[in-house]
Amino acid sequence: MMSADWKKMAGGAAAVFVIGKAFNLPPVGPDDAALVRPLAGVVLALLLTYGARLWPGLFIGLAAFHLSSGTGPWETMGLLGRIGGDLAQGLAGYWIVRRAVQDAGSFEEANSLWKFACLALVIGMISPSIQGGLHAFVSTSSLSSAAMTWVKGWVGESLWLLLVTPVLCVWLGRHPWEWRGRPLVVALPIAGSFAITWALYGLAMRSENALLWDNFSRDANTIAAGIQTRLNDLEERFDFIERFYAGSEFVSRTEFEVFLSSFHREQPHVEIQWAPRVPQGERPSYEKRWGTTYGIVEWTNRPDPQPAGQREDYFPATYIVPAAGEKHWAGYDWASNPVVRELIDKVEKTARGAGTLMILPHRWKTPERYFLILTPVFKKARPPKGTPAPPLAGVLIGTVRAEFLLEELIKNEKMQGVDFEVAVEPIAPRTSHRFVIEKSFELLGQRWFLRTALDPEFIRRQKSWTVPAIFVGGLVFASVLGAFALLVTGRTLRIAALVEERTSELQRANVELNRHMVEKEGVERMKRDFISSVSHELRTPLTSIKGYMSILLRDPAMPEPLRREFMGIIDEEADRLTYLVEDLLEISRLEAGSVKITVEKVDLVHLAETIIKSVRPIAAKKKLRLEVDVPPDLGPLDAHPGKLRSLLTNLISNALKFTLEEGGAVALRIVGDSTTVTLQVSDSGIGIPKEDLPKIFDRFYRVERQGIQVQGTGLGLAIAKRIVDLHHGEISVQSELGKGTTFTIRLPRVYAHDSQGGANLDSTNI
């Protein structure tokens, strides 16, 4: 017994684990994971079929499945929520279904299916609620997303309960009426529609993802192109500005500002600075001229700019558009930044613009990333390629906040939820994003790296309801099909059961009928036998009487002794006929249907005395002894006095008749206890052969013995038995050939009246 339990539990654990894993396949997305777990249905079906004792096995299976699937975070609470939720839902479901649904397990009635459907909707809430409740402790997701998860969980659990539980129960269960094909007929349409649903869902999911990817990659390309374009554009503008500078000997501040004002109007977020080359020797005159607070400065760890250190040359920011930037940048030696220094060297050498992305310090705000474009300006016009470059007059520096540029680009393209990263080094990949595009290109003498990714929240919001709806719709359709199949097969089963019931009823009735017919036939046969016996018995003495009488009438010359003999025979046969008729009437009366006797309290002592007195002469004639043993304190007996007397008299007469030896004895003994009276009549006569003993109570049975003339009607013992039966007693006989015979009668002291009314109320009272 225990091992069977263990086997079942192990089976249940294995089933849960395998089925859970089997349904964890692609193309299901992680958001829809709650929809594709049929575990609820499996757990409930197993519990309903094998009983609540299975729960440890199911717990193990669920734990193994949840631990190994990692569909959610690994926190203990979440895990407990999932395992505990599923198990609690299963057990609660088991309890609820057992109480509410009659044939929980075989699902044959339409009623039980409807009830189960309603219950499934309720039961399906349990696990999502437990999980959601515990999840709230550990997670900070929004109420709406938690509600979404709960709804998906509820829908999924309920649907799978509806789909799986009845089918599994039918598969696993044992029913009173076996229909081997039933599980198949129920499971096939469900499996078919489910397969179709899965395929449709996969297709829909794939096309949705493809659409998303197409949109995304298009937008990512657009952004990357946008960046390129913007930077290129800026570079061109700078080229243009550079030419302006190169064309003039000297550009004043005002000229600078005016020249750039239109540019600035166009691109208000790009800061343009003119940083002339100031050799060390010219520093003081520069500082004197421009009179900035600190002169040529550089940024260090200290919050305020510090005077620039001694260097060969400086590139201080001199003209700044927009003017508001002056506060921050005026005098700042761009060359003090090693990255910029490198760039300056580079542009001096290449006579071409360069750009980079770098973090620039800010006096009043946190440092930010800026796109930086440098354009060299030479003292004379731009040298043709190949010739040594003239000395650098200065650099034009354009800065634009990176975030701003990106936001602008993305806003322009209406891309919400896009994560965009740009850098001059390769970007480390992050694994949490599914939609990611990485690009790189060369621009401004620099290799740029771009990374576009879709925010997972964004993806979630993009996903329409269509795909899960297809899945849910398919599940609902499959459930309806399954329910239909269950109902139809259930009805068939019930009809089959009814037919079987009726058939066996009919068979039973048939058997009853046959029995009655046989009985009746037997009774009819008995009646026929009786009638033939009676007619034979009556005709025999009549034959004698008529025969002898006709001889006597026709032959007056008959010798006297013969005449006397014949007349004696006639007399005897007439007597015989009389006894026979009387006995026949008696036995007919006694055996007429439901005969009841009127009982009185009989004084057995007195009765015994009366009987013995009446037979004493016969005993005396045959020289036989009469023994009487009747205690005086016998007490009364419920009996019909006349019948009891005739019964005893008959037995005693028989005893006397069959005891032939002189000196033999006939005895009457009566004993009694509180409930029973036992009467015994015994003789020391010729006895009854053993083979005749069972038949002596039959009608007309006369024991024939060679050489012994037996007188009597053959009805005496039959009548005696009938009388004993009417008194609800028993009569039995013991005999030994040559030794004697004993008849024993047991009668209940108190006559038990039948339910059909008392002894006095029947019409056939005798």
Added chain:
Amino acid sequence: MIPPTSDPITVLIVEDEAHIRRLIEYALVTAGFNVTTAVDGEEGLNAAKKGKFQLVLLDVMMPKKNGLEVLTTLKAMPSYKNVPIFMLTALSMVGDMETAFQSGADDYITKPFDPLTLGVTIRRKLEKFRERSKQ
């Protein structure tokens, strides 16, 4: 009383009722038959085997071995195949006579009978039997 002929017909009477037996015996002896009696079927069969009879009168209703049994046993015996056997019957059972005839009984005598005409009746039945046998 018809005086006995020189060639009395030997008849065996098998009848359990003493008075009836006596009656038949008286009637047939008076009619000039040579009568042997038996008190039951068994005795009857023994007597039949021991003696040679030209007619057997067999009572149907007998205890122990009943008349039909004796009939079939006698008819199976080669010495009694052609001997007429008449059944003595009270005609109580309808089917009995059919069974008896099927078993080989040649005729029957009903009870009660008139003992004074019993002999004549039997002789007439014997005639009929002989005629039938010739065919």
